Structure formats: C-alpha cells, structure tokens
Amino acid sequence: MEIESVKLVYFSPTGTTKAVVQGIANGINPDITELIDITRPDARKQPLQISENELLVIGVPVYMGRVPALLNEWLNAIQAHNTPTVCVVVYGNRVYDNALLELKNTVTKCGCTPIACAAYIGEHSFSNSETPTAEGRPDKYDLNHAEAFGQKIHEKLQSVSSISRVSDVNVPGNYPYGGVTELWTVDFIAVSDECSQCGTCAEACPVGAVDAENSRMIDIEKCITCCACIKSCPQNARSMKPGLVKEASVRLHTLYSQRKEPEFFI
Template sequence: MYFSPTGTTEKIVRCVADVLADSGQTQVFDFTLPQARTEGKSFTQDDAVVFGVPVYAGRVPNVLLKYLDTVQGCGALAVPIVLYGNRNYDDALIELRNILEKNGFRTVAAAAFIGEHSFSKILAAGRPDEADMKLARDFASKIVLEDRGMIQVTGEDPIRGYYQPRDRKGVFIDIRKVKPLTADSCDNCKLCAHVCPMGSISMENVREFTGICIKCGACIKKCPQGAKYYEDEGYLYHKRELEEGYTRRAEPDLFL
C-alpha cells in the first residue's frame, strides 16, 4: 500500500512486498490518486502490509493524514517505509510507524530509502538504483513476520515540526502556494491532469489549477514534452541549495 506520485516509493514497496510474499498471494493498494482516497481500507490479523509514503519536509505528507486515519489494521502486521530525496527523513518514519500502530497495525520492521528528489533531476538522480534495490531485497529477506513488539526507529517523539527552508540570512522561504507553469511546448495531452495526486490540474485547461499543489513533481517528471516548470525565485533558490548542499550519497536506514 503506497502513495507514490513519481514512482520511487512504489518501486521499493513492491520490491519488499514481493520478497516477503515469496510467490504467495499479494494485493496492491495504490492511494496516489484522489479517487483512491475516497474510501477507507481495513485489513485483518492474517495480513502483512508493506506501507510506503514519500517524505515531505521531513514528515509524512500532511495532505495524507486525514486519509491515513481511515486505514485500519485490525491486528495486521505492517512494515512502514519512507522515501526521501537525499536530505533527511527527520521524523517521517517514526510518524508513519505511530500512525500505523494507532490504527491497529503491529509494526515488525521499518526502513527509510532514498529516491530522486521531487524538485530535482540531479539530486539522488535515478534512485532507488540497483544498489538500493539489492538492499531492499536483503532487508525484506530478514523480516520476521511475527509480533515481537513495536519496531524501534530513528526520530523524535513528540514529532517535530515540518522542515522549513531558509535563505542565507535565515529568512523562511515560503513555497507553499507556488505552482508550476506550462511552456508553449505543451501539446495538451492532459497527462499532467491525470497524474496529479491532488486532482488540482484542470482537465479543460492544464495551465490552470483548481486546488493545491504539493510540489510532488509528478506533472513535471512525467510530462512527455517537459512543459511543466517553476520560475518562482524562492522555489529555485531552495532547489539549488538542496542540490549543492546534499551531494553525498545518503544510504538507507533499515530497522529489524
């Protein structure tokens, strides 16, 4: 079960689930698009759920919190997984674990993997890569599907606030209302409207937004014409700071 606008979280979650299933029965619940979040989901104590979300500002995406409260574990085992864009996952993993435990899941393992940053094509480019996938397979092979108490993970509890980008003077850069623009190369294929996880891009006019933009990168990275882009100075400054400041290769954290 996953939320994965650009496919990085999906890639890791499916990999771990396939190894855990070992040719057994699996089901996929992709709640990336808004229509998939109109109804809750419940499991049973006979289920094991690999549950993944991306990290936004060091936390579970706040736009998902209301929906996640409708997902009930009813005693199912769970493996919470988060994907972050090479900066840090901060409290996202412990937050996801806590949400699942509160909702009746029994967490038995957890992991934080790295995916290409939603803002960038060079920050953690191409990740998760083959080295990440090997780690994911090895991680999955070591998971014991039995309740031995809540898995312990890195993070602070109470959960800290969302990561806030700042300029060199320490002034908060507010990009919450920033939205991508559309270049003349757009051929009106409407793919951006179809893949927007908030349903915020107008089908009638893909240059218009009818709702919020969460900067997930789906419309930009999936546009065949490369027609979606940002020009907001604060957004571009923050993107550049991330690309220049986090060039090291972050490695996954695995908790068993």
C-alpha cells in the same frame, strides 16, 4: 506465523516510493499480493480494512521531515486488527527526520503491529537536469537492498508462531514531531508552447491541482509541489519558474549531493 496475503500500499506521485515497496515485496515473495495505490484523490476515499492474517507494507514519501499531511485522514482511518505491518518512508537524500516514527505511531493507533521499518532514498521532487538531487534513485543497489530487507521480513515472520511474539521495533525520531507540515502555496510551474494539452500532467497530479481541460491552469492552493506534472510531461513542456522552489532545488543540489544509504530496523 503464516501470512495469507500481502497488501502493498503506497503514495507515490513520481514512482519512487512505489518502486521501493515493490522491491521489498519481491524479497517477501508472497503467494498473493494486492497493490493499493493511494496517490490519486479518489483512491483515498475508501478506508483500508485489513486482518491479522495479512501483511501490510505501507510506503510514503517524506515532506519536510514528516508524513505528508494530506494522508493523515486516510491513514488514521485504517481499520486493522493486530496486523503485522512494515512502515517505509522515502526521502530525497536530505533527512527523514521524524517521518518514520510518525508513520509507525500512526498505524499502531489503528491496530497495526509494526514488525519492521525502513527509510529509503528516492530522487528528490525538486531534482531536475540542471540541479539533480539523488538522481535516478532508487537505483539498482537500493532495490537490491529493498529485496534483501523483504527477505529478512519473511524470515522474521517465519520465526514466530504469532504476532503477539513479535518484539517492538525501535526507530529514530522524536515526539512531539515538530517541524512545519504546511506546504508552500506558490505559483512555480512554467508551461511552454510545447504543451499539447494531452492531459498526462492532470492524470499524474495526486491532488487534482491541474485542470484536466486546460493544463496551464494550476490550483496553487491544492498543489503540494511534488512536481509529478513536470516529471510526467511527455513533451517536457513544464518546468520551474524562478522563485522559491527553483531556489530550493539549487540548495538541495549544493548541500545534499553526498549519497545517503537506505536504513532498516527489524
């Protein structure tokens, strides 16, 4: 079947999911590619409309083994019509649990037809220089894997005459999904005197939790502990306070140091 264009959709506070999705697109090598970054709040106000002549590649990070709850409203509002879709989740070297199945089921209800799914590893949000977890990932090997996956997607599309001839893709996971989708409400970010109030952290925050006028002010009710503000700070003025998040970063570093590899289902 012929695809007119590819839409790359990603929620990627620290850039790892974006890198994976773009790696997959390199393998598909479409004539026309549209990037749709739904990381910022304003970008999630407009629902996605897509046809059966386009390919949707959608990538999200895994939060506590699930699709991030703040994306549910936007994902459920997708307007598709037998649209071939690639579902991708990116996790921090722990587990992706039911997130891939959840993403697949969600977009299917919106008119998408999943033709391939994958789980990749990205540096964990809580990873830092003291307690790194999946540091530097996706790395060169991961992105080569993503490109090879994209090539397989291209071959699959070329091998069928229409979307109706594509068989269902089985992915790991259990329904009901279980787990806890509520994130911690915790004051965990320390801001040092090196902060110049440049506003980079406020711009990086995917939920508008950092005050644009005073970046020391953080709305902990909005914060999703993605640590984008910490990782994006050009002065390295932001760090984790002692407490729940820092303790979790130590556990992740200790328990999940062994490298995990990407998986795809096609």
